[in-house]
Amino acid sequence: AQTVTQSQPEMSVQEAETVTLSCTYDTSESDYYLFWYKQPPSRQMILVIRQEAYKQQNATENRFSVNFQKAAKSFSLKISDSQLGDAAMYFCAYRSASTNAGKSTFGDGTTLTVKP
Amino acid sequence: GAVVSQHPSWVICKSGTSVKIECRSLDFQATTMFWYRQFPKQSLMLMATSNEGSKATYEQGVEKDKFLINHASLTLSTLTVTSAHPEDSSFYICSAWETAVLTDTQYFGPGTRLTVL
Numbered sequence: 001a002q003t004v005t006q007s008q009p010e011m012s013v014q015e016a017e018t019v020t021l022s023c024t025y026d027t028s029e030s031d032y033y034l035f036w037y038k039q040p041p042s043r044q045m046i047l048v049i050r051q052e053a054y055k056q057q058n059a060t061e062n063r064f065s066v067n068f069q070k071a072a073k074s075f076s077l078k079i080s081d082s083q084l085g086d087a088a089m090y091f092c093a094y095r096s097a098s099t100n101a102g103k104s105t106f107g108d109g110t111t112l113t114v115k116p
Numbered sequence: 117g118a119v120v121s122q123h124p125s126w127v128i129c130k131s132g133t134s135v136k137i138e139c140r141s142l143d144f145q146a147t148t149m150f151w152y153r154q155f156p157k158q159s160l161m162l163m164a165t166s167n168e169g170s171k172a173t174y175e176q177g178v179e180k181d182k183f184l185i186n187h188a189s190l191t192l193s194t195l196t197v198t199s200a201h202p203e204d205s206s207f208y209i210c211s212a213w214e215t216a217v218l219t220d221t222q223y224f225g226p227g228t229r230l231t232v233l
Binding site for chain 1: 123150154157158159160165207209211221222224226227
């Protein structure tokens with residue numbers, strides 16, 4: 001079974017600075033998808049960024065980028081120019097590509113605080 | 117983007133009663149939906165996979181008779197918590213995959229907060 005580990009329960013960053021959230025995963029599969037989700041105080045889950053394992057290029061979405069290291073099974077999220085609205089709980093998630101509409105495995109989450 | 121709604125957003129009920137939570141995909145069809153449970157400051161715990169027109173698949177440790185799931189149409193799945201007890205108080209989230217276009221994105225509902233007195 002796949003596992004996802006987020007080793008940082010809490011992180012804090014000064015507004016306008018950069019922060020990196022860590023995620024490692026364990027799988028024997030070669031084809032899969034990785035995701036970062038944001039859950040603000042409203043508790044609505046929001047997709048931040050997605051990475052296909054077969055793609056070597058790291059995904060980016062505006063101020064959000066990932067460092068995907070397939071061999072190391074590492075998938076970290078970098079948030080640049082942090083804003084107060086980035087404060088939330090962030091979840092890393094894994095999904096196998098072997099089935100369509102399959103279930104995801106989530107990490108335990110990292111609570112990010114942004115200091116003004 | 118695709119939208120998933122949940123109703124109600126918050127429900128309070130007495131111990132021993134049953135509560136139904138609806139999950140709807142508003143602008144797409146979803147043959148598969150997922151039901152999660154989340155405790156404060158914890159991760160999402162998958163309870164079951166809801167499949168349109170067939171029985172739900174429950175995760176290990178989830179009581180099938182307590183958490184009844186019905187996926188009667190391509191846009192609606194319901195979760196009924198039967199004979200609710202205070203320990204069932206939690207935040208329940210559903211999600212759905214868009215099936216018309218096989219993207220790898222699941223859309224989440226806004227969640228339902230259940231409080232059992």
